[in-house]
Amino acid sequence: MMKNIFAKVSRNPVSLAGVVITTISAIIFLTLFAIDLVGFSGGPYVGIMAFFVVPAFFVAGLLLIPFGLWRARRKARLAVEAGEEPPSEEFPIIDLNMVRVRKTVLIIAALTVVNAVIIATATYKGVEVMGSTQFCGTACHSVMAPEFTTYQRSPHSRVKCVECHIGSGASWFVKSKLSGSWQLVSVLFKLYERPIPTPVHNLRPARDTCEQCHWPTKFVGDRLKVITKFDEDEANSEKKTALLLHVGGTQGSTSRGIHWHVDRGVHVTYVSDDKRENIGDVDLTLPDGSHRIYKASTALAKPAKGVRNMDCVDCHNRPSHIYRLPEGEVDAAMQDGRIDRSLPFIHREAVKALKGSYATREEASEKIRQALQGFYTASYPDVAKAKSQAIDAAVVSAQGIYNSNVWPSMKIAWGAYPSFLGHTAATGCFRCHDDEHKTADGRKISQDCTLCHSLLAQDEADPKILKDLAQP
Ligand code: HEC
Ligand code: HEC
Ligand code: HEC
Ligand code: HEC
Ligand code: HEC
Numbered sequence: 001m002m003k004n005i006f007a008k009v010s011r012n013p014v015s016l017a018g019v020v021i022t023t024i025s026a027i028i029f030l031t032l033f034a035i036d037l038v039g040f041s042g043g044p045y046v047g048i049m050a051f052f053v054v055p056a057f058f059v060a061g062l063l064l065i066p067f068g069l070w071r072a073r074r075k076a077r078l079a080v081e082a083g084e085e086p087p088s089e090e091f092p093i094i095d096l097n098m099v100r101v102r103k104t105v106l107i108i109a110a111l112t113v114v115n116a117v118i119i120a121t122a123t124y125k126g127v128e129v130m131g132s133t134q135f136c137g138t139a140c141h142s143v144m145a146p147e148f149t150t151y152q153r154s155p156h157s158r159v160k161c162v163e164c165h166i167g168s169g170a171s172w173f174v175k176s177k178l179s180g181s182w183q184l185v186s187v188l189f190k191l192y193e194r195p196i197p198t199p200v201h202n203l204r205p206a207r208d209t210c211e212q213c214h215w216p217t218k219f220v221g222d223r224l225k226v227i228t229k230f231d232e233d234e235a236n237s238e239k240k241t242a243l244l245l246h247v248g249g250t251q252g253s254t255s256r257g258i259h260w261h262v263d264r265g266v267h268v269t270y271v272s273d274d275k276r277e278n279i280g281d282v283d284l285t286l287p288d289g290s291h292r293i294y295k296a297s298t299a300l301a302k303p304a305k306g307v308r309n310m311d312c313v314d315c316h317n318r319p320s321h322i323y324r325l326p327e328g329e330v331d332a333a334m335q336d337g338r339i340d341r342s343l344p345f346i347h348r349e350a351v352k353a354l355k356g357s358y359a360t361r362e363e364a365s366e367k368i369r370q371a372l373q374g375f376y377t378a379s380y381p382d383v384a385k386a387k388s389q390a391i392d393a394a395v396v397s398a399q400g401i402y403n404s405n406v407w408p409s410m411k412i413a414w415g416a417y418p419s420f421l422g423h424t425a426a427t428g429c430f431r432c433h434d435d436e437h438k439t440a441d442g443r444k445i446s447q448d449c450t451l452c453h454s455l456l457a458q459d460e461a462d463p464k465i466l467k468d469l470a471q472p
Contacts, residue, residue, distance in 0.1 A: 009065065012072045018064025025058040026118060033121065051129050055122035062115065136161035143192060146407045150321040153404060159213075164320065167209040175202075194411040199276055199317065201304075206312035207262075210319075214312075217255075217263060220247040226466065229331050229459070232348040236334065236341050240463050242456040258452055261310055263287075268310035270432070273302050276314070276420075279431045282445065283307075294437035294445055315429070318419040325414060325425055326354040329401040338397040340390035344383060349375050350398050360408055365399045372398065 009015040032050035079085060095101050129135050137148030151157060156164070166172050186192045223245045231237040248257015255263040265287025271280040280303060282294040308314070324332075330350045333339040339346060353371035358364035372395050376384035384391065406412060418426030423433075430447065437445040449455065457463030 012068045015065045015068030018061045021057055021061030025054045029054045051122055051126035131162045133160050146410055146412050147321050149404055150323055154320045154322050156320040164209050167204050172204050195416050198417055210312045217250040219249040219251045223247050228335050230334050230347040234344045236347045239459045239461055241458050242463055242465055244454040244456055246452055269307045271303050271307055273300055274304045282432055282437055292439050294439055297436040315421055323405050323417045326351045333397050339394045343390060344380055354402055361403055364402050368398050369395045
């Protein structure tokens with residue numbers, strides 16, 4: 001019978017092609033898999049090849065074999081119907097009493113098991129590859145570069161993309177694979193928008209994902225935050241702001257402070273525009289079941305569909321893809337010494353160079369270098385000579401800052417992805433806390449400066465409060 005099938009398959013070009021394709025892809029797959037096991041990882045493309053493309057060929061080849069046989073039989077049948085020569089072959093009779101037939105059946109069964117193992121392994125590895133940060137962050141290459149770069153600098157750089165974007169459970173996995181397939185197509189045909197739109201409207205509710213790691217009712221209490229900035233003067237004068245943020249949370253049976261919005265029993269919902277930058281009516285349900293509607297003072301020009309349930313991401317919309325502004329970046333670089341603060345006017349000049357408009361990153365790097373070196377050569381020739389190393393280091397640092405926040409190719413300029421976690425860089429909290437959202441009886445979503453934080457010091461050179469706190 002083996003001979004019989006071989007005869008049929010080899011006489012049938014379609015099935016023969018199937019055998020060849022299956023065999024070659026099995027060999028390629030096993031080789032790639034062995035390489036992967038040994039520990040070599042060729043990056044996402046090898047992953048895609050090994051665990052998507054090759055198995056696809058493998059399965060296609062397997063399907064071709066019976067298809068070829070079926071086609072041959074149909075041809076023969078049609079021939080009979082047309083009154084031509086009868087089919088030359090009968091379907092074989094499987095007689096298990098014959099040693100040869102038993103052997104054949106065993107061989108086919110064994111091969112089927114091997115095939116099943118190959119397909120299963122491929123699927124498993126494929127899913128694993130798709131879930132890896134490498135795959136998400138680099139498979140689509142330049143498209144995801146901004147998200148991947150900002151992610152790598154964030155507090156979540158050790159959290160996999162899928163832990164926030166998919167979470168556990170089969171239904172979101174399937175949903176994400178469906179939208180993922182569309183994304184693959186949109187990347188191939190360059191159909192995606194630039195910059196990639198935010199917010200992500202079909203993001204899994206943050207309560208499902210963030211709360212895998214963060215305890216939502218944890219009492220955080222007050223959190224001291226010190227913000228260091230530098231002035232635009234020649235001496236780059238340092239100034240500090242100290243805030244006591246009332247993050248709050250649940251304590252006993254009461255809940256208050258900033259995390260009150262996500263405490264048990266509190267539900268805030270709202271309508272907004274597509275970007276969630278302008279917020280319309282806000283609806284609040286309290287744990288005792290009572291209910292309030294804060295009407296916005298002006299109607300939304302273009303309301304988005306549906307009602308949004310406020311969750312973590314309405315404040316922490318940039319937990320991982322954090323784009324900073326040039327001032328804050330230069331402040332941070334000066335504070336930790338990447339940029340030498342003794343260089344005259346370095347804050348003003350670095351920010352000015354960063355804010356220039358450049359067509360490409362290469363152009364930006366070159367012009368930032370010219371701007372800074374040019375400034376010192378022209379205005380401070382002594383400094384340019386004496387501190388040339390510090391100036392070069394400042395140039396490298398500024399170029400790095402630009403390349404971590406701006407992608408002209410994706411149309412991402414400074415501030416393209418604002419953070420809602422405050423109210424200085426973007427409207428943030430003040431989208432609701434504007435004293436303009438009011439209930440019928442006049443209760444407002446307050447903008448009182450002491451509601452969310454105590455301002456312990458603001459833009460002071462040497463705040464007394466910090467000295468007091470540092471006392472032993
Ligand atoms: C800590 C959780 C977290 C991790 C880890 C994470 N993301 Fe995100 N990501 C988010 C959130 C939250 C948003 C949506 C913000 C919004 O809707 O306002 C987002 C948005 C995005 C967007 C839309 C553009 C944007 O910036 O809003 C892309 C693309 C994206 N993520 C890709 C990735 C990739 C690729 C990785 C892994 C390299 C990753 N994410 C890791 C939380 C995360
Ligand atoms: C897989 C676990 C995990 C998930 C999921 C996760 N986080 Fe985190 N998150 C962490 C860890 C770990 C840290 C602490 C990082 C550190 O201190 O270096 C952290 C830190 C933070 C911080 C403090 C950041 C700072 O600047 O100190 C915030 C805020 C935060 N996460 C919000 C979120 C939000 C919002 C989500 C959901 C979109 C989320 N996290 C999802 C593990 C996670
Ligand atoms: C109303 C806005 C808002 C919401 C909603 C919100 N947060 Fe926060 N969260 C904040 C602010 C503001 C801070 C303090 C930020 C800072 O220190 O810069 C903070 C701080 C944190 C921190 C750091 C706390 C620490 O120990 O220092 C974590 C972790 C965190 N949030 C997680 C979450 C998670 C998870 C959710 C959803 C269940 C959530 N937040 C919902 C505004 C919010
Ligand atoms: C979608 C609208 C909305 C946004 C955005 C929002 N809030 Fe609120 N917030 C409310 C509402 C509604 C209340 C209840 C007002 C009242 O007491 O009548 C409230 C109350 C508060 C309270 C008082 C809670 C208590 O102890 O009773 C704090 C603190 C607060 N918000 C902080 C913030 C911070 C910080 C942000 C930005 C990171 C923010 N909120 C963003 C809607 C919002
Ligand atoms: C609804 C809550 C809320 C209210 C009301 C509020 N703030 Fe804030 N404020 C915040 C949060 C959250 C931050 C940012 C914390 C961070 O950077 O992580 C902040 C930051 C600041 C900062 C430091 C910003 C910086 O980068 O230097 C100043 C200054 C400030 N607020 C002043 C005020 C003043 C003045 C008022 C009264 C008009 C006010 N705030 C009302 C929530 C609030």
